[in-house]
Amino acid sequence: MPESATPLAQRIARVLAGSQLSSNAEGSDPSAGSKVDAAWPEHMNQALAVLHTMREPDEKMAAAGDTETWRKMVKVAIRQAE
Template sequence: MTSVSNTSPIERIARVIAAEMLSPNAEGAGELGRPVSEIVDTIWSRETDRALAVLRTLREPTATMIEAGRAAGDDPARIWSAMVNAAIAEASAPAD
C-alpha cells in the first residue's frame, strides 16, 4: 500500500520551500538561533502561492509521467507516486 499524507500537498510544498530558504544545509540563511523546523512552522503559510504554482505546473504531465502512471496499476495513490517519481527521474537525468 502506498503511504497517504495527513497534510495537504500545498502545505507540504510550502514547508519545503520555506525550509530550503532557511536551512544552512540547503545553503539558506545560515545561523538562525533556533531550529529551522520551528521557523518553518511559523512561516510556511507565506509560501502557499509558490506551492500552488508548483501544483498548477504539474497538471500537465510529460509523456514519461503518463507511461509511469499507466504501468503503476489501478491504485490512484500508486499512479500518482509513479508519475511524480518519473518527473523526479527526468529532472535527475543528464541533459542531451
C-alpha cells in the same frame, strides 16, 4: 503506500520555507524547524504555482500511469489550497 495527513500544497510550502531558512539548503539556520512552522504560509502562492505546473504529466510520467487520475489528484490539491 501510506498517505500523508498534510495537504500537498502545505508540504510544498514547507519545503520552500525550509530551503530558504535551513542550513541544509540555502539558509543559515542549523535547526530551522520552528521557523519553518511559522513561515510556510508565506510560501503558499509559490506552492500553488508548483501545483499548477504539475497538472500536466510529462511523457515519461504519462507512459507510467493513468494521466487522468494524475490530473484529478493535482486539481484536488489546488482546490484544497485556494
